[in-house]
Amino acid sequence: MYGITKKDRKMIDKKIKGQKDFLQSFSMEIGDKQHSMLDSCYSANLNPKKYFAEMNNRVNSIFEYTKDAGLKPVFVTLTAPAKFHRKNKKGKLIIDPSDTAKALSKIWAKFLRLKIFKHMKTDTGHNLIYFRVYEPHKSGVPHMHAMLFLPNEYILKIKKRFYKYFSDFGTNKKAIDFKYTFYNKDDKGNLTGGAIAYIMKYITKTFSNEDSDTTDDAVYWYIKHRIRRFLSSRTLAPLILYRKIRHDFKNMENDYLYITKKYQIGQIQRLFNDTVFTINRFDPSTEEYDDVILYKKMILDPETPTTDAQEKAFLKYFELKLNRTFGKEYTEMNYNRLMPNYYVNYIEDDLEESQEDILYQIISDKQYDMKYPIYKQAQNISKPMIVTVDGIDAYSFSTIQDKFIPIIKVPSKMKDLQLLNYFRELGNTPVDKLNLHHYGLVKNECITRGLVQGEIVSLNDYNMEFNNV
Incomplete structure (x- = not known):
C-alpha cells in the first residue's frame, strides 16, 4: 500500500535502527538517572511520542490563540491534479510523491499571496494562521489537509477564491473541500469534539502505533519520500526558543501560548545567534525590570583541562562518524590517516571555536600519525570590552x-x-548629560508604535532647552 515495497521496509527499518543505536550510545547523568541523546530527540521517526506531544501542544496553542483573536476554524482539502496520478507500464508513479508534495506546497504559497489575504491582514493585524498535513492516497500520491483560521466576514469570500483558484490549477472540484462546520460523532453516534478533534484525526494517522511492533505503511511513506508530517504558519514563538526554555514554564496551563505572547511584546528575546535567551521580569526587591537569562549555550572552555571521560566521548563520537561514512572495516584499517583529516573537515562546519581548541589538543596528544597535517587551527578571537555609564551610555573599547x-x-x-x-x-537622565536629538528620535519612534501619546516633532525643533521639547 502507498507504493511501499518489502525492500523499502527493510531499508528504512535498518536506517532507523542505526540512527537510534547511534543516539543511544551517548548518555549523560541528570540527577540519579541516565539519559541518552535519543531521550532528547524531537524527530518524528526516532522519538514519535515526544514529537507528537509537542505537536499536540502546538495545535492546542494555535486554537487558543485564534479563539482569543475571534477567528473561526475552516478545514480545507486539496488533491493533486490528474497528471500527478499517472503511472508507467510497471505500475509506478511517473512523478515522485515528494515532487507532488512540493508542487502542492508551491501552489498553496501562491494562493496565500492573493490580495484578499493582504486585505485581511490590514483588518486583523496579522497574517493568515494555519497548519497543514500531507496524507497519501493508496496509490502513494499525496493530498493536503489544512486548517485555516479566518474572521467570520472573510469565510465565504475566501471560499469563493479557493474553489476558483484550485480549479484553475487543474484539480477536480469534487476533489477539493472547504468545510467550516464540524459535527464529529463517536461510536455511539453522539456529537463529540470539534475542529481540533477533526484535524487531529488526520494527524494521528501519520504516526506509528506505540503499542505495536509493526509499522504502518503510511509511516514508511513519509520516511521514504522525506515528506513532513506537520507544517504551520509562523504564529507561535519559534521552536528553537520554546524547546530551550519550556522547562521554566512547565507549571503553566498553556506554556507555549504564554511564551509566544511574551516573545511578541519583546519580554523574551533571542540574543547572540540564539546562544542566549532572556526574559524581562519585574524584581520586587529593586522595583525595577531586569533581564534574566533563561538559557545560555554551554561552550567548553579551552583553558579548562579535559577529563578522560570527555576525551573518550569526543573520540568515540568521531569514530562512529567515520564508521557511518566509510564503513567499520575501512575505518579500522585507515584510522590513523582518516582521523585527523576527518576531524578537521567536520569541525569547520559543526563545532564552536572553543570546542575546536579542545579537540585539536586531544587529537594532537594521541598516537595518531600526524604526517597528515591539521589544516585548520582554532584562532583566539578577542571579544570587545563593553562598559555602561549611568545605565544609559554604552562604550566599546577599540583596540x-x-x-x-x-x-x-x-x-x-x-x-x-x-x-x-x-x-x-532617557527621561530620568539629567539634561546636561542627555543628547536631545537622540531623545527626540527615541520619543518619535515610541509615538509611531503607539507606546506613548503625543505628536511627532521634527528633530530640528529639539534644542538645549529641555522645557521646549
Missing part, C-alpha cells in the same frame, strides 16, 4: 584606536518593551 568609542543605540531596531524602558531611562 585599533586604543580608546573607548560610544555604541549608538538604534531605536528602530529595538523591541517594544526594550524601547519603552530605554525611553523612560
